[in-house]
Amino acid sequence: MFQHILLPLDLSEDHRRTVNVGADLAHRHRARLTLLHVIEEIAGAASDDAELGGFYSRLEERARERMATEEERLATKRDLVVDAAIVVGKRAEQIIGFAADQGVDLIVMSSRRLARDQAPVTWPTISHQVALVAPVSTLLVR
Numbered sequence: 001m002f003q004h005i006l007l008p009l010d011l012s013e014d015h016r017r018t019v020n021v022g023a024d025l026a027h028r029h030r031a032r033l034t035l036l037h038v039i040e041e042i043a044g045a046a047s048d049d050a051e052l053g054g055f056y057s058r059l060e061e062r063a064r065e066r067m068a069t070e071e072e073r074l075a076t077k078r079d080l081v082v083d084a085a086i087v088v089g090k091r092a093e094q095i096i097g098f099a100a101d102q103g104v105d106l107i108v109m110s111s112r113r114l115a116r117d118q119a120p121v122t123w124p125t126i127s128h129q130v131a132l133v134a135p136v137s138t139l140l141v142r
Contacts, residue, residue: 002029006104008036008095008130011066015110018141019070022108023078025139034102035070035084037063038094060086092129100135111140 007022009015026033039059042052067084075082087094099107109127124132131138 002026002031002106004032004034004102004104004106005029006034006036006095006099006102006107008038008091008107008109009067009070011037011063018108018110019074021139021141023074023080025106025108026080027078031106032081032083033074034104035067035074035082036095036098037067037084037086038091039063039086039088040091041089056088060088091126092133095126095130096134105136107134107136107138109138109140111142113142 002025005022005026007019009019022033025031039056063086064084067086071082071084074080085098087098095107095109098104107130109130111127112125127138127140131140
């Protein structure tokens with residue numbers, strides 16, 4: 001049913017359950033699994049700023065190391081075809097655009113619960129934004 005599953009990660013340990021769900025689905029459907037990390041772009045910053053470029057490079061290098069570890073673990077332990085990508089931009093926009101551009105047919109994301117007393121200006125969360133706008137099915141995992 002699914003041929004290409006996208007698993008956006010923020011590289012925290014909070015996503016272990018989501019990674020396992022995505023890997024299980026990819027294994028069950030013999031689907032390709034792509035791990036995606038989006039480095040949030042700093043709004044209003046000059047794109048040609050050398051200091052900012054170095055900052056993004058360091059973030060990307062750290063993300064690449066962590067993604068490579070996860071990619072290897074999934075490919076070896078679960079016998080999956082796993083790719084990894086890192087992009088810079090607004091998280092929800094990049095996830096949705098990546099899914100559309102790469103022929104993804106399922107997005108699997110972590111969804112955090114919102115506290116009742118949280119002000120409405122703090123939501124929707126990135127996962128809810130993606131679920132509402134993405135051109136493909138989105139599975140939210142808690």
